[in-house]
Amino acid sequence: MSFWPTxxxxxxxxxxxxxxxxxxxxxxxxxxxxxxxxxxxxxxxxVVWTCTDVPPQDLEPAQARPIGAALEGLEPLNGRWRQLVQxxxxxxxxxxxxxxxxxxxxxxxxxxxxxLQRRLRxxxxxxxxxxxxxxxxxxxxxxxxxxxxxERALAALxxxxxxxxxxxxxxxxxxxxxxxxxxxxxxxxxxxxxxxxVPEINLTPQLEARFRERFEAGFGAGALVCLHSGMTxxxxxxxxxxxxxxxxxxxxxxxxxxxxxxxGLRLIVVxxxxxxxxxxxxxxxxxxxxxxxxxxRLETDASARCQVLLGSATPxxxxxxxxxxxxxxxxxxxxxxxxxxxxxxxLVDMNHQPKGALLAPALLAAMQTRIGRGEQCLVLxxxxxxxxxxxxxxxxxxSSCPHCSAYRVFHKIDRTxxxxxxxFTQRVPRACPDCGNLDIVPVGRGTEQLExxxxxxxxxxxxxxxxxxxxxxxxxxxxxxxxSLEAQLDALHAGEVDVLVGTQMVAKGHDFRRITLVASxxxxxxxxxxxxxxxxxxxxxxxxxxxxxxxxxxxxxASEMWVQTWHPQxxxxxxxxxxxxxxFATAQLADRQAAAMPPFGFQALLRADARxxxxxxxxxxxxxxxxxxxxxxxxxxxxxxxxxxxxRVANVERAQLLLESDSRPALQSFLAAWQPxxxxxxxxxxxxxxxxxxxxxxxxxx
Ligand code: ADP
Ligand code: ZN
Ligand code: ZN
Numbered sequence: 155m156s157f158w159p160t161x162x163x164x165x166x167x168x169x170x171x172x173x174x175x176x177x178x179x180x181x182x183x184x185x186x187x188x189x190x191x192x193x194x195x196x197x198x199x200x201v202v203w204t205c206t207d208v209p210p211q212d213l214e215p216a217q218a219r220p221i222g223a224a225l226e227g228l229e230p231l232n233g234r235w236r237q238l239v240q241x242x243x244x245x246x247x248x249x250x251x252x253x254x255x256x257x258x259x260x261x262x263x264x265x266x267x268x269x270l271q272r273r274l275r276x277x278x279x280x281x282x283x284x285x286x287x288x289x290x291x292x293x294x295x296x297x298x299x300x301x302x303x304x305e306r307a308l309a310a311l312x313x314x315x316x317x318x319x320x321x322x323x324x325x326x327x328x329x330x331x332x333x334x335x336x337x338x339x340x341x342x343x344x345x346x347x348x349x350x351x352v353p354e355i356n357l358t359p360q361l362e363a364r365f366r367e368r369f370e371a372g373f374g375a376g377a378l379v380c381l382h383s384g385m386t387x388x389x390x391x392x393x394x395x396x397x398x399x400x401x402x403x404x405x406x407x408x409x410x411x412x413x414x415x416x417x418g419l420r421l422i423v424v425x426x427x428x429x430x431x432x433x434x435x436x437x438x439x440x441x442x443x444x445x446x447x448x449x450x451r452l453e454t455d456a457s458a459r460c461q462v463l464l465g466s467a468t469p470x471x472x473x474x475x476x477x478x479x480x481x482x483x484x485x486x487x488x489x490x491x492x493x494x495x496x497x498x499x500x501l502v503d504m505n506h507q508p509k510g511a512l513l514a515p516a517l518l519a520a521m522q523t524r525i526g527r528g529e530q531c532l533v534l535x536x537x538x539x540x541x542x543x544x545x546x547x548x549x550x551x552x553s554s555c556p557h558c559s560a561y562r563v564f565h566k567i568d569r570t571x572x573x574x575x576x577x578f579t580q581r582v583p584r585a586c587p588d589c590g591n592l593d594i595v596p597v598g599r600g601t602e603q604l605e606x607x608x609x610x611x612x613x614x615x616x617x618x619x620x621x622x623x624x625x626x627x628x629x630x631x632x633x634x635x636x637x638s639l640e641a642q643l644d645a646l647h648a649g650e651v652d653v654l655v656g657t658q659m660v661a662k663g664h665d666f667r668r669i670t671l672v673a674s675x676x677x678x679x680x681x682x683x684x685x686x687x688x689x690x691x692x693x694x695x696x697x698x699x700x701x702x703x704x705x706x707x708x709x710x711x712a713s714e715m716w717v718q719t720w721h722p723q724x725x726x727x728x729x730x731x732x733x734x735x736x737x738f739a740t741a742q743l744a745d746r747q748a749a750a751m752p753p754f755g756f757q758a759l760l761r762a763d764a765r766x767x768x769x770x771x772x773x774x775x776x777x778x779x780x781x782x783x784x785x786x787x788x789x790x791x792x793x794x795x796x797x798x799x800x801x802r803v804a805n806v807e808r809a810q811l812l813l814e815s816d817s818r819p820a821l822q823s824f825l826a827a828w829q830p831x832x833x834x835x836x837x838x839x840x841x842x843x844x845x846x847x848x849x850x851x852x853x854x855x856x
Pocket of ligand 2: 548
């Protein structure tokens, strides 16, 4: 007797949204079983989706190819995991196979049964080595008494029947709430698992250390694993297997971790839930935060419940709105641990500063005072490199990238011009390539230059022990090497740095104890960006940055957040000065409502990459023209195609088309019905030169 499994395999991009492929098997296979199957001339990994003893109608039984070997020793992926994957594929308009395979660690695809058995044995040994596996109590080292606010938050979480939005000031002790909530979930059930997500890899070491300190002694080292893209493929595989087998009780990870197989999932924590990094910008453009909310609901049934805890000092407007509507439960922790105060805002009106001044004299003086007292300063500039562009004073030459519609950035440290979009890098020319002029000059400033100039401006300042000031820089360039971020953070914590210059990566999440002054040097661009989310992001960034200051109550009374701006009257600063996120959110939501923008309306983008801008737009407009009459189309507005802000990257022209609707279901059914139209529009003669297209549902930038 034969059986007829359908299997999700990684289908080639643009193969359409074919959901699964059909095979033949001599024995029944449980859905969720990992199998190897023939695909073309290769053999690939797949997940059994269904299996019946009735041959599928669209397949001649004789033509069905026999399925390969199942991976032995692995429990099938459970129904809830499969439902999550299926939902994500449908909602974000990708093929099931692509999402399913993307959710598995890449190394699993390469594995044969012998290798897998070796890995599973290693997992078992590792587990045996760590002693009491499942239900240890955490040893009481460094466990603080919970504050009243924290206690209230935990009580609310224990009662909540919906997602909990933890609105906690920076330094209010949100992490302690995550730790306690984890402890409670693990204690309630010997098989319980907890997923804790952070927006960026560089926040994982600090969080991992805190979780290890709390749980390792009681649960064993193997009970906590990380999942993020900074790990090697074997490390990721091992962590994934531990989670899938249930040995790993706590999984810490970045957005990809939302797809981990966690058979005992009881709590999902999303830290800094407002962070745009939770939205994937390639492949299936999913939002890990939104999927966390969906997954928690999936994992809840009559026998068990899974909770979701979203934490932030500046929640996303989506979550804020959901809480206002009662779909989420909001819990506030307004006060800082230890009673420290949030820093005072000092706005510097750049219209009244000496011409060309990098830092206002008053700001510089304030920094000198702090350094003299042995305190630390953090200076933010959201642009790495030395200068964003080099320019010739004699002719019109600028350091454009030949492959992109963008300038190459001058990096003085290795005297290169680097394109931050395509990576194209060259040595800085000695003279202007166009006219031979020797005087080519940097225009504008990046972190490298700020570091250099601050070093010069502060050269005469002494620390309390009489030694000179130490200025350091932290950005994507200085933290690229493995371990360098940790080393730099250690140096900062050890007080070896007085002034830290950095991009937004230093503004997030870190618990710096001795920083009492934070300065944002040039944030104005975001005030007038066309992107309707720019103010929200700027506000969050400045609040987060301010949150790095005064975290130690001993220094906090005088901590300050300086912002240099040409537009000090902007209402955003008013709310910022009062640390008034609710006021800011209310005003933003009113604007959004008036414009029918998210979360009051729903959006999607169709994006196209092509050899020419014309072809990209022709494809988009062609697809739009063919959309009339599709289900949902009467409730969906399609706008004309436009070039992206940075129109050309690596010689590829980019364009997009915005879709809006008041109804999420209408937008969803429209998008589903539109897929075959998109495949057809690819072959329009005007669209020749189209390279790829993608749908982005709930896009973050439009
Ligand atoms: P947040 O994540 O909200 O910015 P953290 O969780 O990093 O804040 O907490 C800020 C600081 O307060 C940390 O150094 C943490 O160890 C400390 N802390 C948190 N909760 C308590 C508590 N209940 N008692 C004493 N210290 C605490
Ligand atoms: Zn020139
Ligand atoms: Zn480029």
